[in-house]
Amino acid sequence: MKNYNIVFNSQELDKFNTLENQKNKDSVMSIYSYLLKLNNTTNAKYEKAGLSHLKEATKLSISMRDFIEKYKRCHPKMSIRTLKKRIDLLIELGLIAVEKFKNSFTYSFFRYMVNESVNKNVNTSEVVEPIENTVLPCDDEKHKYLNSERVSIDLDSNTCSPRTPDNFEYENYVQDQEKVTSWEYISPVIEKLFITMKVKSSWIKGHVIDKLFNNYSNITKKHAVAYVIKAITNARIQSKSNYKKYVINNKTTNEGRTTYSRFNDFPQRNYTSEDLKNIERALLGW
Numbered sequence: 001m002k003n004y005n006i007v008f009n010s011q012e013l014d015k016f017n018t019l020e021n022q023k024n025k026d027s028v029m030s031i032y033s034y035l036l037k038l039n040n041t042t043n044a045k046y047e048k049a050g051l052s053h054l055k056e057a058t059k060l061s062i063s064m065r066d067f068i069e070k071y072k073r074c075h076p077k078m079s080i081r082t083l084k085k086r087i088d089l090l091i092e093l094g095l096i097a098v099e100k101f102k103n104s105f106t107y108s109f110f111r112y113m114v115n116e117s118v119n120k121n122v123n124t125s126e127v128v129e130p131i132e133n134t135v136l137p138c139d140d141e142k143h144k145y146l147n148s149e150r151v152s153i154d155l156d157s158n159t160c161s162p163r164t165p166d167n168f169e170y171e172n173y174v175q176d177q178e179k180v181t182s183w184e185y186i187s188p189v190i191e192k193l194f195i196t197m198k199v200k201s202s203w204i205k206g207h208v209i210d211k212l213f214n215n216y217s218n219i220t221k222k223h224a225v226a227y228v229i230k231a232i233t234n235a236r237i238q239s240k241s242n243y244k245k246y247v248i249n250n251k252t253t254n255e256g257r258t259t260y261s262r263f264n265d266f267p268q269r270n271y272t273s274e275d276l277k278n279i280e281r282a283l284l285g286w
Contacts, residue, residue, distance in 0.1 A: 006036045009111060011111075012095060015093040015094065015095060024086075024089070027082075031071070031090070032096075034067075035060060035096070035109075038060055039059075039109065042060060043055065043057050045196050049193065049196045050192070054225045058109055059106050061101070061105070061226055063104050063105065064080050064083055068083060096108060104226075104230070177220060179220055180217065180224060183216060186212060189225060190208065190209065193228050194232075197229070201239060203235075204235040207239075208231045211231055212228065
């Protein structure tokens with residue numbers, strides 16, 4: 001298994017050790033390490049571009065095909081079917097959660113969500129009184145039918161308005177669903193990602209700009225960066241495919257083709273009668 005400077009915690013190691021098949025265990029650990037490595041690399045790119053607020057540090061969005069393309073650079077080739085089985089094992093072990101959006105998968109890592117210090121202190125206190133004997137304090141003077149924590153009452157106008165629950169940030173939700181309304185919003189994002197992802201090809205830049213210019217109104221501001229990254233990745237794949245199709249294959253065909261001289265490749269010269277007589281005299285030595 002390739003080392004990516006990823007250190008597994010004790011809980012992760014315990015879960016990996018439940019796998020009896022050593023080959024599957026090594027493969028699952030390798031994929032999990034590579035997912036964490038990609039997430040760390042992506043977070044670093046966002047931070048360098050000053051866009052870290054646009055990505056959740058605990059989540060990684062990538063399609064399975066893109067993952068395999070990156071993974072096989074320094075690992076043995078793997079089919080999508082095998083990758084799906086390994087991902088399912090990681091889900092069963094409780095190490096990741098997966099959400100699908102179109103052709104992309106978002107992987108959430110539980111290692112970032114678990115506070116080990118809290119887990120160690122859970123249920124450590126002894127219960128000194130049976131649960132059925134406990135009593136919850138309440139204010140008997142309050143009306144039982146009035147939930148003053150949820151409803152704000154205006155006595156002058158005799159109206160009431162519900163309060164938004166503290167754990168539901170409605171304004172942020174609305175902002176997340178807001179669409180991009182102008183090219184001026186998405187253009188700086190594209191330029192920053194061209195620099196961050198080291199895009200130098202004029203063809204790739206033009207392809208990305210053309211696609212996004214025609215579709216930017218369908219992009220939400222929350223997913224704008226992810227959409228641009230996906231467009232750049234697809235353009236790079238298309239560029240490699242075109243190069244292989246039109247340059248390498250054509251070059252191989254031309255190099256492998258052997259040509260032979262034919263009689264018709266050497267047409268006869270046009271001689272006048274006088275030229276023929278001079279040639280005849282020269283041959284006869286006259």
